[in-house]
Amino acid sequence: MTRPAGGSGVLGVDSGGSGLRAVLAVDGGRDTAPLTSEEPVRTGPRGIDAGHLLAQLVPMARQLMADAGVGTLRSVAIGAAGLTSLGDALRAELPSGLAGELGVRRLALVADAVTAYTGALGQRVGAVVAAGTGMITIGTDLESWHRADGWGHLLGDCGGGSWIGQAGLEAALRAYDGRPGGSAPLLARVEEMFGSAHALPGQLYPRTDRPAVLASFAPEVAACADGDPVAADILAAAARHITDSLAAVCPTDKGGERDGGESAASGEVQVAFTGGLFKMGDPLLVPLRAALAERLPYARQVPAAGDPLSGAVRIALDLAGDRLTLPRDDSMLYVVTDAPETRPSDHSP
Incomplete structure (x- = not known):
């Protein structure tokens, strides 16, 4: 049942070879059940396809937010397989795309190895x-x-x-x-x-x-x-x-x-x-x-302690609370704290 939107939360995402998973951590410590897409995000000449990722993630995020009664995302962390070598398009396009679609201003784009590490060892x-x-x-x-x-x-x-x-x-x-x-x-x-x-x-x-x-x-x-x-x-x-x-x-x-x-x-x-x-x-x-x-x-x-999806949630929580102390690295842990907003149509697939 959809709840009236008013609260806030953070979104953790795990994108890999078997598809896309997303979970919402609501303020107060409650996590939603994950939503899953079994279609892996495409790669092309420019690397990981940012438009394809957005096309899958935005509807999942909106459903999670509506079901939990969340109106604001304080941060998003996306763990992506191939980010290190194939992530240029994600780094260039996702911050403005998520800002335009979901109002996200704090975003961490994370190599899937880093979300695995954070989920396992913190x-x-x-x-x-x-x-x-x-x-x-x-x-x-x-x-x-x-x-x-x-x-x-x-x-x-x-x-x-x-x-x-x-x-x-x-x-x-x-x-x-x-x-x-x-x-x-x-x-x-x-x-x-x-x-x-x-x-x-x-x-x-x-x-x-x-x-x-x-x-x-x-x-x-x-x-x-x-x-x-x-x-x-x-x-x-x-x-x-x-x-x-x-x-x-x-x-x-x-x-x-x-x-x-x-x-x-x-x-x-x-x-x-x-x-x-x-x-x-x-x-x-x-x-x-x-x-x-x-x-x-x-x-x-x-x-x-946990899996890569729980690692993404933890990074999102720490980013939202200014507690993220893991080493920053553009290829492994790329953080944007004031994403520019663009029109949603700029990032339609």
């Missing part, structure tokens, strides 16, 4: 692995951001879902050919999921969602790992890749926070894992924890 020194279809690590000493990988399935994302799935499919095709390094159990899983292994290239190469299709096979690799040394070796290699990326970003000289709670022990750094990849459980987590203990003995794994 404003603490540490490092986070954000892994699903892809894989990226991010760390901060609260002075600057450090990231590793996240280069996409063709150039990196080593240890992520698409990487594991592709390695599993390759092992299955090795078994189909009779080459060394093949896995009969993985070949059987391929034939259950895709039909004949011979037809697999025709099913995979024409797809525009190849990373997601590759990642869909990662759980099959995990399911075979207990009895298949090839599958187990793939997950052990994934764990090493993830740990390599963590080592590249993990602060080494201090632990601490700016949240008012207890600091980490001297020299200890908190590390958290977040994302759908870790739903595979022990087949991946056991070798990953072993690699972490060997490579980064000063790092202590802690549970992720």
